[in-house]
Amino acid sequence: MERKTVSIVGSGNWGSAIAKILGKNVVERKEKFNPEVKMYMYEEMIDGRKLTEIVNTEHENIKYLPGIKLPENVVAVPDLLEATREADILVFVLPHQYVHKICSTLKNNIKQGTVAVSLIKGFSIHEDGVIIPMSKVIGEDLGIPCAALSGANLATEVAQEQFCESTIGCEDDQMGQLLKELFETPYFRVAVVSDRQTVEACGALKNIVGIGAGIVDGLGFGDNTKAAVIRLGLMEMIKATEMFIPEMKVTTFFESCGIADLVTTCHGGRNRLLGESVIKSDKTIKQLEKELMKGQSFQGPLIAREIYTMLEKKNMTDKFPLFTAIHKICIREMDPKEFISCLRNHPEHL
Numbered sequence: 001m002e003r004k005t006v007s008i009v010g011s012g013n014w015g016s017a018i019a020k021i022l023g024k025n026v027v028e029r030k031e032k033f034n035p036e037v038k039m040y041m042y043e044e045m046i047d048g049r050k051l052t053e054i055v056n057t058e059h060e061n062i063k064y065l066p067g068i069k070l071p072e073n074v075v076a077v078p079d080l081l082e083a084t085r086e087a088d089i090l091v092f093v094l095p096h097q098y099v100h101k102i103c104s105t106l107k108n109n110i111k112q113g114t115v116a117v118s119l120i121k122g123f124s125i126h127e128d129g130v131i132i133p134m135s136k137v138i139g140e141d142l143g144i145p146c147a148a149l150s151g152a153n154l155a156t157e158v159a160q161e162q163f164c165e166s167t168i169g170c171e172d173d174q175m176g177q178l179l180k181e182l183f184e185t186p187y188f189r190v191a192v193v194s195d196r197q198t199v200e201a202c203g204a205l206k207n208i209v210g211i212g213a214g215i216v217d218g219l220g221f222g223d224n225t226k227a228a229v230i231r232l233g234l235m236e237m238i239k240a241t242e243m244f245i246p247e248m249k250v251t252t253f254f255e256s257c258g259i260a261d262l263v264t265t266c267h268g269g270r271n272r273l274l275g276e277s278v279i280k281s282d283k284t285i286k287q288l289e290k291e292l293m294k295g296q297s298f299q300g301p302l303i304a305r306e307i308y309t310m311l312e313k314k315n316m317t318d319k320f321p322l323f324t325a326i327h328k329i330c331i332r333e334m335d336p337k338e339f340i341s342c343l344r345n346h347p348e349h350l
């Protein structure tokens, strides 16, 4: 088998953490992969220097993953087409709002036979309310197969090599196994399942529940209340997934991409921090993102809005009171104090 060239599209907190894994794995598995990994980086200036130049000389993404050294065979490239021209495997890892634009540049400019995997936790929503997983967006925009990887994977902990698990969703078994070989390490254990769309639905929807967990923290409630948010959030995640993906398997929720990711996000995620901050200050999400995230982005509020818009179109907001309340608290349309009565009166209790 010819060796595969890997390119990463994206270089934020998760993109950089995964670059560390991929850079090392391609060298260790050199019979399968070419030894250089190009990483597309959205260029920016840091104290008068280009971020790509800093990464390529200091081998550290000082803005998005400070304190972690990247392998020297990971090369940051500011030109998208140059970064991806030779790729056999494209690893997409950037906030979902940028994907369409990136794909429109890549379209007709990638090698024949290239495959992709999406590490993105978000959706695209059509005007008619249909929800499209990002792997499908990428696959259809580029006309190539696209798998998904998602799990309980806070980027900084992964970069510190703390043990965790992850899930690849891929219908093609051979491609799934190749991706497992690309991503797996002794501290990053990967399971492959065929239910790709549920893997992605879990990853996107848990971001909303993570905000809910932060709201509970901000209101001063303890672990029991947070556990209720996690459980009710899980029920809404499953119900929403059943709506979008009739063929979904509930067992996928027991993989790392499901309950495990929900738990980790509700304890240590950026979306949890946002929920807490929304309660403790009267600033807008945009202001909070700017102040707290140093360039990283909260995906939860966007996804909460997208899901709310879809539910409203279908007259179903009353069936998803937790998702609805979280969206309305984020946009300051609901008093956060009402959050607990929303939990108390949840349809799961009727």
Ligand SMILES: NC(=O)c1ccc[n+]([C@@H]2O[C@H](COP(=O)([O-])OP(=O)(O)OC[C@H]3O[C@@H](n4cnc5c(N)ncnc54)[C@H](O)[C@@H]3O)[C@@H](O)[C@H]2O)c1
Residues within 6 Å of the ligand: 010, 011, 012, 013, 014, 015, 016, 041, 042, 043, 064, 093, 094, 095, 096, 098, 119, 120, 121, 122, 153, 154, 155, 156, 295, 296, 297, 298, 299
């Ligand atoms: N950070 C985590 O712990 C983590 C873990 C698993 C999955 N994810 C998911 O991975 C995806 C990427 O998140 P992240 O944490 O790597 O990103 P991030 O939030 O750290 O960084 C934002 C990124 O967007 C880039 N960017 C800004 N404007 C852009 C533009 N116009 N075009 C293209 N790129 C632009 C920035 O350069 C930066 O790389 C998200 O879907 C996220 O939910 C994140």
Ligand SMILES: O=P(O)(O)OC[C@H](O)CO
Residues within 6 Å of the ligand: 121, 151, 152, 153, 154, 155, 207, 210, 261, 264, 265, 268, 269, 270, 271, 272, 299
């Ligand atoms: O920091 P969050 O809330 O974006 O969550 C990060 C990861 O998705 C956790 O697996």
